[in-house]
Each structure stands twice: as structure tokens, then as C-alpha cells.
Amino acid sequence: MGVDYYEILKVNKNATDDDLKKAYRKLAMKWHPDKNPTNKNEAEAQFKQISEAYEAIYSIFLSFLVLNDPQKRAIYDQYGEEGLKDLPPPGSSGGSSGFNPRNAKDIFAEFFGSSPFGFGSTGPGQSMRCQSDGGGMFGGFTGADNIFRTYSEGTSAMPRKPPPIESKLPCSLEELYSGSTRKMKISRTVMDGNGRAIPETEILTIDVKPGWKKGTKITFTDKGNEQPNQLPADLVFVIDEKPHDIYKRDGNDLLLVHHRVSLAEALGGTTVNLTTLDGRKLSIPVTDIVSPGYELVVAREGMPIVKELGNRGDLKIKFEVKFPTKLTSEQRAGLRRALGG
Template identity: 30%
Template sequence: MEFIDYYKILELDKKASDDDIKKAYRKLARKFHPDLNPNDPAAKLKFQQINEANQVLSDPEKRKKYDAHGKDWKHADEFERAGRQQSYQRPSGSGSQGNFSDPDFSDFFESMFGGAGGTRSGGSAKYRGQDFNAELHLDLKDVYETKKQTLTVNGKNIRLTIPAGVEDEQTIKIAGHGSPGVNGGPAGDLYITFIITNSTKFKREGSNLYTDVELDIYTAVLGGEIVIDTFDSKVKLSVKAETQNGTIVRLKGKGLPVYKKEGESGDLFVTYKIKIPTNLSDKEKELFRELSKIKDNGK
């Protein structure tokens, strides 16, 4: 556990007045407030430090104790035992003040002030609870249909609906499922970021899917019917005669569902890759030569 210089955090010197502390807190809180820095864990951590520093320095009693023991804060407990009887108590169970949960405060703070709720005076400002961030790893196959999943966040079960078509790295907010607020302030929110891996042969862009299909030279030249895999089934495709390599065919509505648009789906784009035959028999070679001659004579 390291000594935390609250003055340094608020960019103040030890002689700072109450007004200086208030101004410094406001200035830094505006810079690092989670509402102004969405999805920024570094800013959130900094905001917690600023909050903690303000909790100590803006409270005359706490500031006095902090100033008195300063870097020798480790001896504060001895001082307390000798001089006073248990002035600072840890909060017991569910406090009516709705203080910050303990993880919001450093070990240093807790060792000096006995936990988040120790000596907080009533009537202090409302604070929004901490936001939680979580990642949910899914495969592309999992986002083809809307799913329900139960997550456990900080011991609480949250039943989550994962809408079909959710994007990789898309973040959704579940309001009010973060840390409880302080002094009646609103609870924080839970942010869930979806990390979607792709184990399928399809490539994805938004709700559209892309795939390559090998086409034998005879079907490409003469036309015909082939059966290809879509994301969830198979379809029969008519191939036009004289289909060129790299031809792209669009299968409407055979892509992924469009996020939060029920009944709408993207398209599947099939690129034909024409396969040149190998290991030809003498007869086949002969016939190709024949074809070549016919082509030359036709010019």
C-alpha cells in the first residue's frame, strides 16, 4: 500500500484553501468525468482518484488527520488507539447513505478513514455510481438469431437479450446495472462490448455476407445448376452460360439479420472462382485442342 498524495492529485499545495480545493476538484472532474469520457477506463480511474482526494481534502476533519499523519500515515492507527476510541468505523452492511462501494476507494483511504462510509458527513453531493465494463465473446453463428443469455456481474444475474446482427466491438449499455449511486445519486451503467470471432467460411460487412464458390469450367461455359451453402441452409443456383471468373451474384436476404430491424436481413454475395481442370486425360486434351481449333477458325 503506497502513500497517496491527495494534494498532488488535485494539483494543489498544502496551503490550499477550501475554495482552491473546490475549484481544483471541479476543474479536474470536468476533465475526467465518466460522462465526458465514455469507455475510457484510464479517465474513470483518474476520476475515482480525484473523487477520493476531494472526499478527504474538502472535509476539515479528514484533512486534519491526513495532514497530521501525511507520509507517516501508517502510524495513524496507533495514534488513534492512544488518543481516541474508535472514531472511525467501517460501514456495516447496507448503509442508508448509499456510499461508494469499497472498491472505489484506495486501500490507503480505507486504512486511514476506515472505509468509504466512515466519517462521511450527511448532505454531501449526489454521485453517480461507477460504470462497469464487460466483454462478451461470441461466434458469428451466435448472432444469427436473437438470443437470451444470463450474465453474472458483481454477483448479480442479469438476463441479457443479444439482438441478432450485433456487430463486432459494438457496445450496448444496460442502464442502472453499474455500481450503486452515492447519497441517492443514480446507479452507474453496465457497458457490454461484444467481441465476435468468425469460425465460418463467410466474411461479414455489416449485415452482408461474402463467400467464394468454386465453379467447374464446364458449368461456367455451358451454364447449369449448382447447390451452395448459405449461412443457415443450402440454395440451388442457376449459373448462366459463359459465366466469367470473379462474377458476383447477390442473394437477396441471405445475409445476417439487420441489427434491431426485425424481418430485415442483409444479402449474401457469392463470387464465382472458376476452377481450371488439372490432370487431363489424353481424350480431354484432344477435345480441348479441337475446341481451340474451332475457336481459331471462327475468327
């Protein structure tokens, strides 16, 4: 069958006029070469193909509605674009090569008026169904009349892109330790094929990576609100850390502060029993004397390090010694003997 115009525009075979316009508007803005300077060749090819697909299906649509010609869509559905090109143009009495798509810039300008990408709308002296004037199916894309010029060479400004819309994404320390998948339902405003603002909802998936820190940003390009004559805003989620009951984070390290031990444990040794953020049980022996300011470091039991796969920071335990409030005379004497004082 060849090229599937329906698939190119991401519409089904029962698409309405509004469906076609909305699909073209969205894809044309996405793939315009001036919006894709890093892969301009691919974008130009996609942009031409989108324009041809819109023109082809819209031609079928007009034949069905205006000329009461239901066979045209059936012929395309059966024979593809080759069958469509063998048909006479709408309103003619015959002839071959009836499908002659308009210049892509004319189609784009028809939607966006004075072009936001710098090549002006179709005006007097420029046919709305012009033939190729620069070679290839879509004339004007090469040579001196190159519509894919830089913005500074155009006559009108690039559509303004609003500032990103930022939203906090609170995550527990456990999520940032092990990673998680979050589903976020968003509501936004988009423009339909007729330039009207309509509400839309969508589910976005965010894969929280182990070791991500507070302030990490996840950007969904063009998923913010759309407004007339503007590019869609980007939607940005910013990682925020929820407070934890036991641990505090210090970069890639975890801190366990104010772990309380008795004076006897501080002097005679003890064991610290902990549950890690991923649910493991740790028993950490303390054989050193716990003096003021003492810190026990457990290597590689901290947070995952994003740029060092499999590596982790450290767990640092800071102690608080609980002194007795009363001692008997025998206890005092025993301490003096034991401590040599």
C-alpha cells in the first residue's frame, strides 16, 4: 500500500475535520526544522511528510463532503497514495495526477497566519495551491527561497515559549534509596484544530532513580498549558525529600544522630541494631569507647551514588551518652576502683 497517511498523522480512518487539523497542528509545530536545529535534516523530511499526509487526507475529506464522492476514500484505503495520485482533482472532469500537494509552507501558514517561524503567510501573488518552485514535491525548501532560515532572517518572531511550570515531587528517603515509579495525573489546556482552548488530562510516568537528590528536575517537554500563538510550556517536576524518622541525608551519606547509649555501654561496648532503608537488619558492634564527639562510620551503607553504579556513601552514627542521675556509694567506689581514680 505504500505510505500510510493516517499513520503519519496518528489519526484513524474515521477522523473528522477537527481531528485532522489538531493532528497536523501538533505535529507540524513539533517537527518544524527551525524548532529542531540539531537534527534539521530529519525534521525537514518529517515536516514535508506531515504536510503531504494532511493534504492527502484533507483532499479525501473535501471530496466526500463537498463533492459527495465517497469512492475517493475507499480507493485510498485500498490502493494507498498511488491510487490517490491517479484520481482527478476535486471538481475536475478527469485527468491524471490529480493529487498535487501544496507547498508545505502554504499549509503551515494557513494554520498559523503570519508564520511564527519567519516565512510569512500566503498573500497576494502566492497561490494557495502552488506548484513546486524549488525542486521536489514541496518547492521552496531549497535554493534562495529557503524557508528554513534562522529566526533573525525572518519577518516575524519565533512563538514565545512560556517559562517552565514547576511542581514539587515529594519522595520518601526509602524511594530515593531504592528507586520507585510514580504515576502523575496532569490536567492542562491544549489548542484544538480551530485554535480553541480545551482541557486535557494525561498520565505521566516518572522513574525515580536510586540516589536522586533534592532539587533533581524531571522535564516533560511541551506538556504544560498551550496558549494561542505560543509554544507549549514545559512541565518540570522537582524532587523534594520528606523528613525521615531515623535517618538524615548528607549528600551521599546517611546520618544517624543522637543514638543513645548508657554510660556502661559507652565504656564497656555495645551493639547498634538498625533497619536499613531497604529493609535489611544490621547489627553493628561498638568496641571503641564512646567519648564526646565520637562517630562510628559504617562504609557503603549510605545512599546510592547516581554516577557510580553499585557504589554507596557511608552510614555515620553519632552517639549521645545517657549519664545516670544517681549513684550509690558502692557504685561510686566501684567506679573509682575500675577507673583508677
